[in-house]
Amino acid sequence: MPALPLVASLPLPVVSLDPFDLSWRPRLEAVLSAGCAAGATLVEVFLESTDHIGLLAEQDRITNVSPAFGKGAGIRVFRGERDGFVSTNDLSKRGLLTALEQALGMLGLEPCSAGRGGFEGLAHLRDHAAAKAGWLAACPGLGDATARLLEGTALLECHGQHLQARRGSYARDWQEVMVAASDGTFARDIRLHQSVGLNALVADGEHRASQGRRYGSTDRPDDLLHWDAEASATELCASARAMLHADYVEAGSYPVVLANRFGGVIFHEACGHLLETTQVERGTTPFADQVGSPIAHGAVTAIDEGLSTGAFGSLSMDDEGMEPQRNVLIENGILKRFLSDRAGELRTGHARTGSGRRQSHAFAAASRMRNTFIAAGPHSPADLIGSVERGLYCKSMGGGSVGPTGQFNFAVEEGYLIENGQLGKPVKGATLIGEAKEVLPRISMCANDLELAAGFCGSVSGSIFVTVGQPHIKVDAITVGGR
């Protein structure tokens, strides 16, 4: 049955529920050929199909079920170092050619019907998706997923005190992508990300505290069924209980011990972004000409990779069709390399690292982190805490941000004073403030308990799935904002 026109002035989206397979080759080659014939030095087409579901449980009810699906394409055209990018929901040949024409026009190029402009056709399809075709069907159905969430909120009720609100949330994001470029790149993949979280708001008179935990994985269809809801709820309730009556931390400069797992968010935000070639292009990283030079304490080795099994930032290929790598960014304090995508390589000379990533077809890929972590060191966590006379232990970190000149700012969700090498009373309202350039040399001790945690990273090419991580680390001095 043909679709009737609902949007007249805009290209109509044409959704085929069929997978992206070899039948797309002629259409893609026609687009790439047309782009090259017009004078583009490189043309790339990114096709995407998505299927999302979000669930919310509050108290002991499912209160929101939000399915969403869609298809789209992003077409990027390079002329030398310049590029134009157009996204569309219309995947018809005409729709793609219209988008290509717009992208060409941005670079002062006009469509040309003759020739292939040096385009020699797409290479053999590298099909990372072939073994993943059954993943979507293997994910838990609504019945199982809602039951697991309600189990989580019920466990909060079991383990919590002074509870005012309990929430559980689950998101499943399935994405099929196909990348075709005029350099012959032709690849396909299926990605599956699932995350589940619990949140609790506790209140006792004027005292209030809220705590949340989120767990995420990739490429494991049945992961929700194996989620340890009991452990999640127990940890969350203990944290909320500790923070409910906590005093505000006193502002000042302290030695700080940051816990493992999500403590790595500071390295991700404050340093990792500065090692992306997008920052080199903008001129906003202080490390642009520091490869081979010390930028951190000798205790620090930092890695970004896309290979860890099941980790939230792992990929079979990046959004430019390149297989991910394991990249040592900093080794014993020495800057080794930057993360680079296709445009980054073109404009900065840093070789691609399989780090070209984007939220969706509506964004051009950019150099972005995957699983980023500080490597384990030789110490025990107790060694780190024992070395601090008076300081702060940050057991759980919240979100934060980095300003355009490199200052960072992170909220501490669960903190404790350290007094004479021992953990003391809980404190709230702490914010860690500093600059990567100044703080990296002060990371003087790394423990032996590296762990990763799932997260989301928002930047120039949208919000993407990442992993942050570290062992316990000690920062000799950092400004702590408080009251």
Place this chain on the structure above:
Amino acid sequence: MTVTDTAILESPVQGLDASKLAGQLERLAAELGIRRWDLGAACSTDTSVQVDRGEPKQLKGAQRSSITVRVWNADGLVGITSTSDLSAAGLARALAGAQEASAYGNADDTPTFSPLATAPLETLDQPLREPVGILSLLATLQEAERDLLSRHVAISTVPYNGLAQRSSERIYLNSDGACRQQRLSTASLYLYARAEEAGRKPRSSGAVRLAYGAGLLDVAGCIDEAAERTISHLDYAPIDTGRYPCVFSPEAFLDLIGAFSSLFNARSVLDGVSLSQRESIGEQLAVPFLSIHDNGLHPGNIGASSFDGEGTPVHRLALVDGGVLKHFLHSEATARAFGVAPTGHAGLGAKVSVGTNWLEIGPGDSAGGASGLDRHKADGVVWIESLSALHAGVKASQGSFSLPFDGWLIQGGEARSIEAATVAGDIRAVLKGLIGFEGPAKITPDGLCPHVWVEGLSITGDA
């Protein structure tokens, strides 16, 4: 398997065709046995440019479409599905998905159609502007960047910049015959410059402008403001940690109130995550000379909508008057729970979100507060120009905040930029600790507000 195009037919009609969409939905719903449904749809075309030291950095174009359908099943439970696919196949799949989701609808809190979904709408004065060519956008931004770079030798780059334009349309329809439709054209310009002097840290600041079309943007004003702000931060010094009286710029105070808007949000109240409770209406929330209204229809609100996600008309609503909490923001469902009318602040969903439109903050009709306040003659006062990291530093359900800011310390009437610092406090204490307002209210992208003086807040300097 072959790739096939479903039919794409041309039509001279511009934008979304509401009646065709309604007819399509009606037919598909009937096939699936769905009697009650509503829908929100939107489509847009965007073009945007960024530049880097005279060269085009990124040129982008996008055609987007999206639709959210909501259906009620035989038990009266609600399910939704969203998609970017407006073809018949996509709509059919969306309806089926919504029907499946409705089996998990919340029987305790089921939305229904807004009783105001067919009420008359205010007419908005929103000129529609044709988009200009992307190369024209590029030339404008290149010139703006060149001008900004020439304003001071220390301004070396404008690392964050963009000029964008959008033509958009949105629709609300329901099976009872409601039909809302609005078209809009908007444009935006942002320029954030980076300046650095020898041996000193880089400094950054900028400005934003919105308009109904690229040709209507106040480009010169944006350049002037970005240059002035950036240059004003070149001479900086650390600040001692301590408590200071603070003057919030209109933008900063609107950001702070916006971050704590769950105080006024009936959905948050019902969910138990607001500092307010059902019985808080009528309580003294702030100093008696503070008024806060939500007015999405204000002429200064570029991109205003005349109806919300449920089709309810948008109108001006008093949230705080004379310091007293007057009304909450409502969707249809929360309004029903409170026994009042929806206020035009709803999204569209199985659980409907509620949010502010555009805030007006000031003394309202109330008198009081310190008079003659002048930050340019102050001493020992922190002037907060802009707040950052609100997503991380605001604990809305607890009332506390700890936020990095850009600003100046004023001593003896002289303002000197603060190197780096955070401001921390409790929103309830802020609202009851207002000293007064300075100067006329300023129109910003987020609302209308004058400079606001607040009693001593905790400032942590990063030295």
